[in-house]
Amino acid sequence: MSWLRLMEERIKEMEKKDEAAVAAPDVATADASAPEAAVKPPRKRNRVLHLLGEMWPAYLIEVVVIIVGITITLALEEWRDKGKESELEKVYLANLAADIEADLQSLHYAASNTDSLIASGEEIRQFEKDPDGHALSGARLNQDVRKLLNRPNFLSHDATFSDLKSSGNLHLVKDITLKGLLFSYYSKAENIHRIQDAEQQATINLIAGYFLKWFSMDPSLEAPILQNPGGIKALAGNVEFRNQVGARVAMRQELKEQYADANAQAAKLLELLRH
Numbered sequence: 462m463s464w465l466r467l468m469e470e471r472i473k474e475m476e477k478k479d480e481a482a483v484a485a486p487d488v489a490t491a492d493a494s495a496p497e498a499a500v501k502p503p504r505k506r507n508r509v510l511h512l513l514g515e516m517w518p519a520y521l522i523e524v525v526v527i528i529v530g531i532t533i534t535l536a537l538e539e540w541r542d543k544g545k546e547s548e549l550e551k552v553y554l555a556n557l558a559a560d561i562e563a564d565l566q567s568l569h570y571a572a573s574n575t576d577s578l579i580a581s582g583e584e585i586r587q588f589e590k591d592p593d594g595h596a597l598s599g600a601r602l603n604q605d606v607r608k609l610l611n612r613p614n615f616l617s618h619d620a621t622f623s624d625l626k627s628s629g630n631l632h633l634v635k636d637i638t639l640k641g642l643l644f645s646y647y648s649k650a651e652n653i654h655r656i657q658d659a660e661q662q663a664t665i666n667l668i669a670g671y672f673l674k675w676f677s678m679d680p681s682l683e684a685p686i687l688q689n690p691g692g693i694k695a696l697a698g699n700v701e702f703r704n705q706v707g708a709r710v711a712m713r714q715e716l717k718e719q720y721a722d723a724n725a726q727a728a729k730l731l732e733l734l735r736h
Contacts, residue, residue: 550633553625557643558734560618564650565727567616572720574613575713581608582710589706592697599693606676609709610669614657615720617650639733646726653719660712671705 585605587595597605622643625631634640696702 546633549630550635553621553630553633554734556621558731560621561646561727561731561734563618564615565724565731567618568720568724568727571613571615572717572724574611575717575720578608578611578613578713579710579717581605582706582713585609585706586710589697589703592694597693602693602696603677606672607678609706610664610672610678612657612661612664615650615653615723617647617654619647619650622647636733639730642726642730642733646723646730649719649723649726653716653723656716656719660716663712664709668705668709671701 582605584595584597585602588597588602625634631640634643
């Protein structure tokens with residue numbers, strides 16, 4: 462029974478006693494001069510204050526019990542929430558590690574193929590500097606040009622990190638160093654995507670048209686720019702050809718540096734995630 466209910470019951474009992482006392486007949490006494498012989502009617506009292514003074518230990522105990530009960534309930538809820546967050550954190554960290562591993566594979570692909578592309582470009586540039594000492598056959602030059610027009614791009618896997626931000630669960634990553642490195646790495650990945658997009662547009666609009674016009678993309682055909690009066694050797698002095706090759710190599714060298722930086726960050730991230 463709650464303390465409010467107890468107070469209600471006690472007030473009713475006291476009201477019944479007061480009514481009984483008022484209804485009782487006056488007691489006649491032989492000695493009118495004795496004031497003690499007269500029965501006085503009960504006086505009005507503050508029943509609430511009286512009950513509080515009489516029953517305050519019970520009220521206090523019930524209040525304490527309620528407070529303790531609420532505290533225990535809140536503590537249990539917090540414990541359960543922390544358990545759920547701990548499990549969710551493990552899932553997120555495992556998924557982040559899987560994303561970074563996939564990124565490292567993509568970075569390896571982009572970097573290794575970029576190295577091959579730059580090597581083909583450097584072979585052409587050596588030919589441009591010394592067409593006699595570094596002569597190239599038509600088939601070899603076509604092969605180098607085809608490699609030069611490749612665009613081996615890095616594709617990042619950011620589904621888990623995006624979900625962490627959009628769902629409001631970023632607080633689950635409690636390691637400040639790890640959190641900072643995540644933001645730095647995915648910012649680097651976004652920057653690489655922008656550079657790759659810019660390179661794609663430049664390749665399509667400025668470079669590919671020239672090479673597609675004069676060079677064969679078919680491996681079975683050997684001779685480049687057959688209409689050129691000077692043949693292959695004359696390409697060494699062709700300013701437009703030299704500029705196109707130089708621009709393509711420069712674009713990929715910039716991306717190679719970006720891939721190397723991203724690879725270093727990804728490797729460090731994966732180490733933190735696995736620990």
